[in-house]
Amino acid sequence: MKLFFLGLASILAIVGLSGCPSSSSNSSANYGVVTDFAKPCAGGSQCESERCIEMEGIYGCSMYCYGPGECQEGFYCAFESEEEPAEEGGVATARGLCRPVDTQEICSTCSNDTMCEVIGGFCQTLPTGTGHYCLMNCELDDCPAGFTCSAGSDGASYCYPDTEDCSCNMLREGAIRSCALSNEYGECPGTIQCLGDAGWTSCQGEMPGPESCDGIDNNCDGNIDEGLLGTIDHCSECFDECQGSGLPGTTPVCVEGACALDCFDGFYDANDNPQDGCECDDDTIAAHNLTDVVSSGIFSDCDNVYMNVTAALIPGGSNHTGPADYYKFNYENKTFCQENLQVKLKVYTASKAHYFCVSGANDTNEANWNCQTVNPGSTVTIKPYDNEGTYYIKISLRNPGELNCMPYELQVVES
Ligand SMILES: [Ca+2]
Ligand SMILES: [Ca+2]
Ligand SMILES: [Ca+2]
Ligand SMILES: [Ca+2]
Secondary structure: OOOOOOOHHHHHHHHHHOOOOOOOOOOOOOOOOOOOOOOEOOOHHHOOOOOEEEEOOEEEEOOEEOOOOOOOOOEEEEEOOOOEOOOOOOOOEOOEEEEEOOOOOOOOEOOOHHHHHHHOOEEEEOOOOOOEEEEOEOOOOOOOOOEEEEEOOOOOEEEEEOOOOOOOOHHHOOOEEEEEEEEOOEEEEEEEEEOHHHOEOOOEOOOOOOOOOOOOOOOOOOOOOOOOOOEOOEOOOOOOOOOOOOOOOEEEEEEOOEEEEEEOOOEEOOOOOHHHOOOEEOOOOOEOOOOOOOEEEEEEOOOOOOEEEOOOOOOEEOOEEOOOEEEEEEEEOOOOOOOOEEEEEEEOOOOOOEEEEEOOOOOOOHHHOEEEEEOOOEEEEEOOOOOOEEEEEEEEEOOOOOOEOOOOEEEEEEO
């Protein structure tokens, strides 16, 4: 056992440093049972034991002790460095002072013994580790649950935590610390909890996972459903899947949280319904400009050859109207027949208004052409002058933005 030969004056000086005035050393101290234990005090002179010590935030009168069980609940017999003077011829008796089993102070970090004074402890290292902690001395009393009395490197006996960890032991049960759970997907915060004698738990919490559309930040990068929400699989919300994938001429897109169709050239969402994609594809019968137009034939007067187009159309989507259709034909006035050249456009009732233009002979200036609106359910006939030459026809949708996938009927006749 290590003995401490500090004089009483030194002890009182330490008490004085901690704010408790020292008493005069008149040796009238009561070394036995006192009646004022834990009574608040301002100095040792107010205590029967002449010892006024810190007890969990206040100063109270303490008492001397000599072994286990002598101190009240919540206190223990902390070894004192001074021994009671021996009777004449007798042996000095090891003596302690009842000090609080202060769970905040036990196992707290320290750099010197003075920092351990509240529990009358000593600043020691643990058998494992390099930190210094306030440990109770167990020369005179038992260690609290979860602590075992064993000899330190200096030969004195100290209460070591069974967990060999001052941060978690029976006195720290329930303590919580933060930790991190990480894997290839990221790093999520978690907590570890002190289970008392069983030590710290492993890090508890959600493991990072691949981001899935669920309103949760699965990979803990601070963003919810990133890379998923706003795509065609999760457009306005999770699992709001945009229609049209795999349909001909159709690419579904999600634009600012709304599904839309990106139609290939020549394809149109003419029913404004993404379920069937860009279901309307334009015909290849007519040209889409004057340069590309191919002659539909040479007609002579009174030859009874009719141009009759029934499968061509001007497709129309809500924001994507098909191009105009152009035709041309040649007219020869051979026999001075009395018939009149006529160009007719019929628009079905279920279709939309069309715009219908026919040129004069050899007139490629569209501004000169004779144009008429053809409303649904009607037929408009344009009679160009019967001069010989090349005639042009242009057909378009009257009102861009109207939906249409209905063919028109175009005829060149004489009558
Ligand atoms: Ca995330
Ligand atoms: Ca998510
Ligand atoms: Ca459609
Ligand atoms: Ca067309």
